Amino acid sequence: MSSERTTGQAGEFELIERYFAPLAAKTEGAFGLHNDAAVLPLVAGERLVATVDTMIKGRHFLDCPPDLVARKLLRVNLSDLAAMGARPFGYLLASAWPLDVEESWIAAFAEGLAADQAIYGVALYGGDTTATPGPMTLSLTAFGRLGGAAALDRGSVRPGDDFYVTGTIGDGYLGLRVLRGELEGLPAETQAALVARYRLPEPRLLAGQALLAEGIARSALDVSDGLAADLGHLLEASGVAAEIDLASVPMSAAAAQSLALGGDPPELLLTGGDDYELLFASDPSQRDAVAALSQRLGLPIARIGRARAGSGLSLRDAAGAEVVLGKPGWTHF
């Protein structure tokens, strides 16, 4: 792990020793974080998958408890690995801390990482710690393993494929609206449920791994920018069009309550973000396999439409009428 000294308080070396080295203590190849680089463990016949995501204070999070910032940072990366069907094992952390950061904030941040390390079986392998004159900027590179020869590539959707999503759509975005004070009419427990979905996504690792290993899906991604925008990426990469049935897009009870309160139309949920559910495309011959997977995992998986030759997204309501989306994706502003 590389680092820099800062003026005032504990230097970065002390911070690494106190809070980050324990996260790597039992990990061979992490060298107790005192080397310039880490040696990653490989398994014969498997491939290594890598992804990186950045969270910036004021842009990707506001006044969020530090342990939840850490866990979301890790989980959005694990969600990317889930979309590839990979099994996570480790990560690097590049952190840029403002000069006035409280040491207790960093301590709680490291506790959040420790909690999710235990849940997901991952370990810290190294990183970079620096100070920044700007907002706290946290960049995490996650590593996973992939068996066999295939991967869930975004460019593989074929006309005739079914589209599916796991879980429910829109809760993360509504959680952000709760935090902004826009949904104060909702019951407190509904607000809390939505905020929890925004702050602590659940990467759909088991679903992604099964979609790949069992040959169920051809193509997958995790929904982070909003279902409509991310579906658009899948369509562009594959050179196909999509017909989506709005009534089939799965919505939680909390989301339904929220839409009713604001008088908002259901398509609003497709333009939010922070879902971290999997969107995938499968051959129609896989419908029974998808249903069996859903049951086995105890995870709802909804068929929301189909791919067609052509380009673009066509969204239809229950009566078959075209629905026009206000904006295609969430901008995090």
Next chain:
Amino acid sequence: MSSERTTGQAGEFELIERYFAPLAAKTEGAFGLHNDAAVLPLVAGERLVATVDTMIKGRHFLDCPPDLVARKLLRVNLSDLAAMGARPFGYLLASAWPLDVEESWIAAFAEGLAADQAIYGVALYGGDTTATPGPMTLSLTAFGRLGGAAALDRGSVRPGDDFYVTGTIGDGYLGLRVLRGELEGLPAETQAALVARYRLPEPRLLAGQALLAEGIARSALDVSDGLAADLGHLLEASGVAAEIDLASVPMSAAAAQSLALGGDPPELLLTGGDDYELLFASDPSQRDAVAALSQRLGLPIARIGRARAGSGLSLRDAAGAEVVLGKPGWTHF
């Protein structure tokens, strides 16, 4: 590669397509940057090494040409791989761009990456592109391969080992002082040579690979925080002390000229940073092998001292008198 839309100018998706996708175009496993994660190529019997370093505008660089910012960002990471004896093959880029960044800046930045990709045989595998309300923050994760079973661990120095450094020490720090206008009395070409060393370090990849493959070194690191500070890390990790002969620390003609101009003592060069030379420890039985390596690579390698039982750094001048350092390491402020 994950990304976000920004308001105004080209969105991040367009930036990725225009400037970053070409850097990954021929790379299997990068999926043209349209997937959530990359699949890294592995070779049977080899291990994978990963490292990450961040550069922040105003802290790690000021008004530097964008192609040189890109190349330094890549090279400081390659330097970390060199210290492990690894052979680089690829990288991920997490970039946070201010909202007012010029597209031409990003274009030139990508050109710098392309130039160094050709020199070092590395390719872009993926990354994350976002906007930031703060200063430009660029984080690069580099990957290399390592054959055999060993690695150059910092914690392996033994009492009696010799310490060596490649190249010359202090030029990078003096280059920074030139940029600050502190060495205006130097001839223009001397100034330019020092600035070039600051802006465009040369990762000592071949030296690091040979030190590992030929069993010459026990322990190595790249000098980034200053020779005294980085040597301190090696001593701490290994639980040994060092005696360093100040007169043996290699100095360029430009550095000698610069010290003479400012009336600065030579130990100043040990407290600078940005050298990106290798510091390593070897058993004295390896002296002939080190000399042969130096000759083969056409790279000066100087023996600067030795490890002793105990702790701490003892620096001595040519007369054997103890030299006290003003500050142990450079802080990048």
